Amino acid sequence: MDTYVNTRLKGELSNSLYDVVDEAIKYMVQKQHYLKNDIIKLITAIYSKKYEYITNDNDYRDQIQLLDDYFQKEYDYPLIIFVIVKNAFNHHDYSELIKIIKKPKLKDEVLVGLEQHDYLGLMSLIKNNKSVFLAFAKLYEFENKDN
Numbered sequence: 001m002d003t004y005v006n007t008r009l010k011g012e013l014s015n016s017l018y019d020v021v022d023e024a025i026k027y028m029v030q031k032q033h034y035l036k037n038d039i040i041k042l043i044t045a046i047y048s049k050k051y052e053y054i055t056n057d058n059d060y061r062d063q064i065q066l067l068d069d070y071f072q073k074e075y076d077y078p079l080i081i082f083v084i085v086k087n088a089f090n091h092h093d094y095s096e097l098i099k100i101i102k103k104p105k106l107k108d109e110v111l112v113g114l115e116q117h118d119y120l121g122l123m124s125l126i127k128n129n130k131s132v133f134l135a136f137a138k139l140y141e142f143e144n145k146d147n
Helices: 003-012 016-032 038-047 057-075 079-091 095-100 104-115 119-128 130-144
Strands: none
Touching: 003 057, 003 119, 016 038, 016 057, 016 079, 016 130, 038 079, 038 130, 057 079, 079 119, 079 130, 095 104, 095 130, 104 119, 104 130, 119 130
């Protein structure tokens, strides 16, 4: 674990600037009447830098693109990965996440990352493993479906 980067990421968790991503997603849920898996689709689009799927109402699209560019430059990870990790840590209930991940080795890696607050390790795992990315995206949707 890169302690310096991990400490910086931990500090980023308290930065309210990133709340704009959650606000934009909640706004899109209400505006577009999202159904099951639509939040996951939006998270995947943001990950793929397809910003046109984000409304530009309230300048959400521009703000997310700027934050994503900054985060990519600073940490070499897409912003949305940080947002879904932040969501997991904010809710402290990993049971849904663990149910989603099928491979025992991946479950163990995710649990260790969560228990040790290894933000960088989790972000790397999410970036490099599509099933872990989707599990965190599903947890995000599960935690934010009624908000």
